[in-house]
Structures are given as structure tokens and as C-alpha cells.
Amino acid sequence: MNNTKKPNFIILIFSVLLGVFMAGQFKQNIPILAPVTLRAIQTTKNEINVLNKEIQDLNKMINDKEEQLKVLESIASGDENIIDILIDELEKNRTVAGFQExxxxxxxxxxxxxxxxxxxxxxxxxxxxxxxxxxxxxxxxxxxxxxxxxxxxxxxxxxxxxxxxxxxxxxxxxxxxxxxxxxxxxxxxxxxxxxxxxxxxxxxxxxxxxxxxxxxxxxxxxxxxxxxxxxxxxxxxxxxxx
Amino acid sequence: MFFALMGILAGVVIGLMLPYTYNAAYSLYISVAILACLDSVFGGLKANLENKFDTSIFITGFFGNAILAAFLAYIGDRLGVPLYYAAIFTFGGRLFENFASIRRILLFKRKHKSNE
Incomplete structure (x- = not known):
């Protein structure tokens, strides 16, 4: 009696232990782990760089627009003459376009x-x-x-x-x-x-x-x-x- | 067989209720260790059916295999060689062998009984 009961009991205990381990693994909710290759890392790096560049550009754009906004505000409050500003702008555009020596x-x-x-x-x-x-x-x-x-x-x-x-x-x-x-x-x-x-x-x-x-x-x-x-x-x- | 299944189910329930977790970085090692433990349990069941069960062999096998498998996976990670495949193939293969033996023994017993 004792001879047959004992192994079953031990197996039961260790099965419980195994189950606990397994449950721990279940709780991890592990996503599918794809192997990360050097190439994938490189690609991701490039993507990050591109995105950072984009962010920089956008920030620059925000600054530009804020400056424009300031100019417009100063026009609205009457500090600057709109004609001067437009002439400035025209000169700038002419230079960029190549109509200026x-x-x-x-x-x-x-x-x-x-x-x-x-x-x-x-x-x-x-x-x-x-x-x-x-x-x-x-x-x-x-x-x-x-x-x-x-x-x-x-x-x-x-x-x-x-x-x-x-x-x-x-x-x-x-x-x-x-x-x-x-x-x-x-x-x-x-x-x-x-x-x-x-x-x-x-x-x-x-x-x-x-x-x-x-x-x-x-x-x-x-x-x-x-x-x-x-x-x-x-x-x-x-x-x-x- | 029945005891093992019951034990695993009970363990899963207990484990899901316990609030412990571990670092996700170790999950590979743990999963290989679980495979080794599973193999040990199957081996124990088989030995039990053959009336050759030895408690010390079972316990040392249970922990020893698990630790060795996890260690192998860890070393493999450090060396850049997926050594845990060794553990997966060995224990996976043995799992099926053990299961085959258990099946045969159980079927044979049943036949024996029905013949009597």
C-alpha cells in the first residue's frame, strides 16, 4: 500500500510545482519573439533617424510660423507698416528666385x-x-x-x-x-x-x-x-x- | 497519469492566483526548464507504472534537468549559439518516448485484464 501510494504522492507534489511554473509562464503573456537581425536593427535605426529629422523639420516650421505670427500681430497692433514687411518679403523672395543680383x-x-x-x-x-x-x-x-x-x-x-x-x-x-x-x-x-x-x-x-x-x-x-x-x-x- | 494531470491543473490554478511574476528576460530559460520538468514528470510516471520508481532519482532529475536546461539556454545566449535547442530536442524527444511507453503499458494492462 505504502509502496504504491508514495510515488503517486511525490509525482502529485512535483506536478503541482510544475503547474505553478507553467502558470508563471502563462502570466508573462509573451509576445511572439521574432529573432532580431542586425539588418532589422539597422532598418529601425534608420527609421528612427528619419523620424527625428522629421521632428526637427517640424519644430523648425513651428518656429517659422511663430515668427510669422509675431509679425502679423505687430501689424495688427500697428507697430509696423504692412508695406515695409511686404517689401521685405518681396526682396527675400526675389533673391531666392534669382531675380536679384x-x-x-x-x-x-x-x-x-x-x-x-x-x-x-x-x-x-x-x-x-x-x-x-x-x-x-x-x-x-x-x-x-x-x-x-x-x-x-x-x-x-x-x-x-x-x-x-x-x-x-x-x-x-x-x-x-x-x-x-x-x-x-x-x-x-x-x-x-x-x-x-x-x-x-x-x-x-x-x-x-x-x-x-x-x-x-x-x-x-x-x-x-x-x-x-x-x-x-x-x-x-x-x-x-x- | 491521473495524479500528474490533477497536479498540473492544481498547480496552474495556484500559480495564477499567486501574485508573483518574474522578469520577462528569463522567460526563455524558464520555458526550457519547464520542458525539462515535464519530461521528469513523464519519466516518473513511466517508472511508477513499471514499479521502478525511485524518489531520489526523480527529485534530482526534476531539479537537475531543469537547472541544466536553463543553464544551457543561458550559456547559449551568452555565446550566441542557440544551445537551448539541445535541451528542446533531448527533452522533447524523451517526452514522446516516455509517453509512448506509458501508453503501451496502460494498453497492455487493459488487454491483460480483459483477457482474464
Whole structure:
């Protein structure tokens, strides 16, 4: 009797213990644990960064709007004249849009065809400055944070085309000939690096195709205003709330 | 069999009523330990049916297996190798073996009785 009862009793006790453990596990309400890979961590990090950036931008926007609100309040209370404020705003917008002559530190790039006799590759095509060369250099300048760019006095804007026109290149509908003087306002060091650093496009142009590219860093460059007119026929602004 | 089931049910009820919890970080170790305990209980049932039950073997197995399994899972976590698989496969496999033996013994007993 005792022999058969005792094991059952012990098993019962330990089963209870096991049940208690199990209940503890049940109470955890464990979510499904997916293995976290390094890639997932990286992705999440990126997402967090993007979100933080967004938050920063939004905060900036809030500050801007608050400033605007202050201006409007001061108008309402009669401290400032609305015409002055509007003129200020207009000046700012004209500068941003490129309708204002601007000056500042930057670099001047002179590009000229390869004039040497025994030209590279014995092919004229490789010795001349093409529209695409200018375009790429301007793209590099923009990438380096150039705030205003002009070629031979033609302001480069979002609508500016740079097209091959045979012996000339066409910019803003005007024909330009070599030598091309590209002026760019921005951080001179960065702009210089974008043009002269090894493995940039213009570095290759200079050292492989032997195109004459000279850059000078200057403290005070004047870049003229855009002289054309914007006439948007098709693009219409979307009103907020539409 | 009956005792074990009753015990587990009673334990779950008691455990759900007790207000204790533990850190969620240990849940993997605990779950592996539970598997080891479950295996020990099944082993005990089988031994009991075969009349070979030994209390000290059962108790040391119950705690020893659980601690070893949890420790293995912990070491595996530290080394970056999922060593708890070893515990899962061993105890899981043995669980089914034990259950198969218990089934056979019970069925055999019943047949024996009906034949008599």
C-alpha cells in the first residue's frame, strides 16, 4: 500500500510545482519573439533617424510660423507698416528666385577648349567643351551647396537649359561661346573641392581630355539676376485645403 | 497519469492566483526548464507504472534537468549559439518516448485484464 501510494504522492507534489511554473509562464503573456537581425536593427535605426529629422523639420516650421505670427500681430497692433514687411518679403523672395543680383564668396571656373596642336586622341570632339561637361560641373557645384551660379553672365535657375548648339552652347536661350566662365557663390572650400578633388568629373576632364580648366577662389563674386520671365502655362499652384 | 494531470491543473490554478511574476528576460530559460520538468514528470510516471520508481532519482532529475536546461539556454545566449535547442530536442524527444511507453503499458494492462 505504502509502496504504491508514495510515488503517486511525490509525482502529485512535483506536478503541482510544475503547474505553478507553467502558470508563471502563462502570466508573462509573451509576445511572439521574432529573432532580431542586425539588418532589422539597422532598418529601425534608420527609421528612427528619419523620424527625428522629421521632428526637427517640424519644430523648425513651428518656429517659422511663430515668427510669422509675431509679425502679423505687430501689424495688427500697428507697430509696423504692412508695406515695409511686404517689401521685405518681396526682396527675400526675389533673391531666392534669382531675380536679384547677388554677391558673396565663391569660385570662378574658366573652361576653354584644348588648344594644343597634337590634341588628345587626334579627335576634335574630345578637345572641345561640350554642353554635358558644363552641365555636370554645374551639377557638382550644386551638390557642393552652391547658392547662385552663372555661366558667362547667364544665371542658372531651375528652368535654365544647357543645350548643345553646334559650336556654341545655349543657356537661357542665349548662345555662349568658349571660354566659359562659371561663377558660383557658396562655401569656397567645398566648391573648390567639387571641381579640383581627384576623381571628380572636372578633374578627369582636365587631366585626361586636357581641357583647360582654371579655378580661382574669390571673396567677392557678383552674379547677375535672371533676365528672362517665368510664364507658367501649365503648372498651377495647388491651394492648401483643396 | 491521473495524479500528474490533477497536479498540473492544481498547480496552474495556484500559480495564477499567486501574485508573483518574474522578469520577462528569463522567460526563455524558464520555458526550457519547464520542458525539462515535464519530461521528469513523464519519466516518473513511466517508472511508477513499471514499479521502478525511485524518489531520489526523480527529485534530482526534476531539479537537475531543469537547472541544466536553463543553464544551457543561458550559456547559449551568452555565446550566441542557440544551445537551448539541445535541451528542446533531448527533452522533447524523451517526452514522446516516455509517453509512448506509458501508453503501451496502460494498453497492455487493459488487454491483460480483459483477457482474464
Amino acid at each position: 547677388v554677391e558673396g564668396s565663391g569660385i570662378v571656373i574658366k573652361m576653354q577648349d584644348n588648344m594644343a596642336e597634337g590634341a588628345f586622341g587626334e579627335e576634335y570632339d574630345l578637345d572641345i567643351v561640350h554642353d554635358i561637361d558644363v552641365l555636370r560641373i554645374i551639377n557638382d557645384l550644386k551638390g557642393a551647396g552652391a547658392e547662385a551660379i552663372s555661366i558667362n553672365g547667364q544665371r542658372i535657375l531651375s528652368v535654365t537649359e544647357i543645350k548643345c548648339g553646334g559650336p556654341i552652347i545655349r543657356v537661357n536661350g542665349k548662345g555662349l561661346v568658349t571660354p566659359f566662365y562659371i561663377k558660383a557663390i557658396g562655401d569656397p572650400k567645398l566648391l573648390n573641392a567639387a571641381i579640383n578633388a581627384p576623381n571628380t568629373y572636372s578633374y578627369a576632364l582636365k587631366n585626361i581630355d586636357q581641357i583647360n580648366i582654371e579655378t580661382t577662389v574669390e571673396d567677392n563674386i557678383k552674379i547677375p539676376a535672371y533676365r528672362g520671365r517665368f510664364n507658367f502655362k501649365y503648372a498651377k499652384p495647388i491651394k492648401e485645403g483643396d
